[in-house]
Amino acid sequence: MKKLYSALMTAFNEDGTVNSQGIREMVRYNIDVNHIDGLYVGGSTGEAFMLSTEEKKLIFKTAFDEANGAIDLIAQVGSLNLLEAKALAKYVTDLGYKKISAVTPFYYNFKFDEIKHYYDEIVKDVDNKLIIYSIPALTGVALTTDQFAELFENPKIIGIKYTNADFYLLERVRNRFPDKLILSGFDEMLLPALALNVDGAIGSTYNLNAKRAKAEMNAFEAGDIAKARQLQKDSNDLITALIQNDIYPSLKLVMEEMGIHAGYTKEPMSHPTPEMKAGAKEIYQKYLK
Numbered sequence: 469m470k471k472l473y474s475a476l477m478t479a480f481n482e483d484g485t486v487n488s489q490g491i492r493e494m495v496r497y498n499i500d501v502n503h504i505d506g507l508y509v510g511g512s513t514g515e516a517f518m519l520s521t522e523e524k525k526l527i528f529k530t531a532f533d534e535a536n537g538a539i540d541l542i543a544q545v546g547s548l549n550l551l552e553a554k555a556l557a558k559y560v561t562d563l564g565y566k567k568i569s570a571v572t573p574f575y576y577n578f579k580f581d582e583i584k585h586y587y588d589e590i591v592k593d594v595d596n597k598l599i600i601y602s603i604p605a606l607t608g609v610a611l612t613t614d615q616f617a618e619l620f621e622n623p624k625i626i627g628i629k630y631t632n633a634d635f636y637l638l639e640r641v642r643n644r645f646p647d648k649l650i651l652s653g654f655d656e657m658l659l660p661a662l663a664l665n666v667d668g669a670i671g672s673t674y675n676l677n678a679k680r681a682k683a684e685m686n687a688f689e690a691g692d693i694a695k696a697r698q699l700q701k702d703s704n705d706l707i708t709a710l711i712q713n714d715i716y717p718s719l720k721l722v723m724e725e726m727g728i729h730a731g732y733t734k735e736p737m738s739h740p741t742p743e744m745k746a747g748a749k750e751i752y753q754k755y756l757k
């Protein structure tokens with residue numbers, strides 16, 4: 469059975485501080501209403517690259533407490549500060565997270581040896597399994613099949629969160645590493661990723677649209693490709709509207725329409741304008757009600 473994970477958002481107060489109650493509400497909604505298989509905590513959707521270590525710890529703990537063992541949780545601990553990444557890997561492992569993930573180190577054009585060292589160091593002192601978070605469009609780091617093979621030489625590195633529109637590479641990677649966990653990261657490209665036999669998907673829009681995405685996965689598994697295509701089209705109408713309305717604040721605004729206190733995005737991301745609020749209301753009415 470393929471697995472669906474929502475990338476958990478972080479609820480912020482207007483002043484940019486973390487709103488734990490909002491996080492709890494989103495975890496509950498994902499468990500009780502979305503019937504999600506798991507959550508990816510502390511990733512791009514969680515706005516983690518703008519947060520302090522203490523804020524990240526608070527989010528990991530709040531999500532873990534609220535989920536209370538009901539679903540699979542993956543903690544994204546990657547950071548340009550390797551000491552922080554290692555400390556967070558230990559922190560979440562001690563909390564009880566059974567999987568961690570780390571974004572490829574970005575900005576400084578690291579050499580592959582440095583990237584390999586980063587991953588080996590993150591897992592070295594923890595009894596846990598790591599999923600590489602590969603998102604070349606945002607990091608500028610495009611790992612090759614051979615480089616993934618080198619990273620997988622470390623038995624604690626078990627898979628890839630593949631947020632990449634390169635389907636040739638996805639096919640190469642899937643077939644070379646049949647036993648590794650490959651989770652697709654672009655929600656708007658779920659169907660082609662399923663066709664290449666990913667093990668599941670992680671995404672921001674599943675917070676709102678899990679029911680449709682699960683139906684698409686089920687249709688695909690049942691061989692009903694026409695239905696899966698229609699569902700992907702319906703999802704992409706929603707995703708396009710979210711992107712046009714500024715996706716990060718809009719995901720939260722739509723959650724607010726559903727009665728969940730998702731709060732604000734963290735500056736320098738924009739706070740909602742009256743136009744964005746009206747747009748989110750319309751998105752909710754048109755695609756999700």
Ligand SMILES: CC(=O)N[C@@H]([C@@H](O)[C@H](O)[C@H](O)CO)[C@@H](O)CC(=O)C(=O)O
Pocket residue numbers: 475476508510511512513514606631653654655656670671672673707
């Ligand atoms: C950059 C980004 O946020 N990508 C999302 C997608 O779910 C994305 O929002 C969606 O496909 C719309 O483009 C995920 O791949 C990554 C993610 O959700 C995370 O790391 O939290």
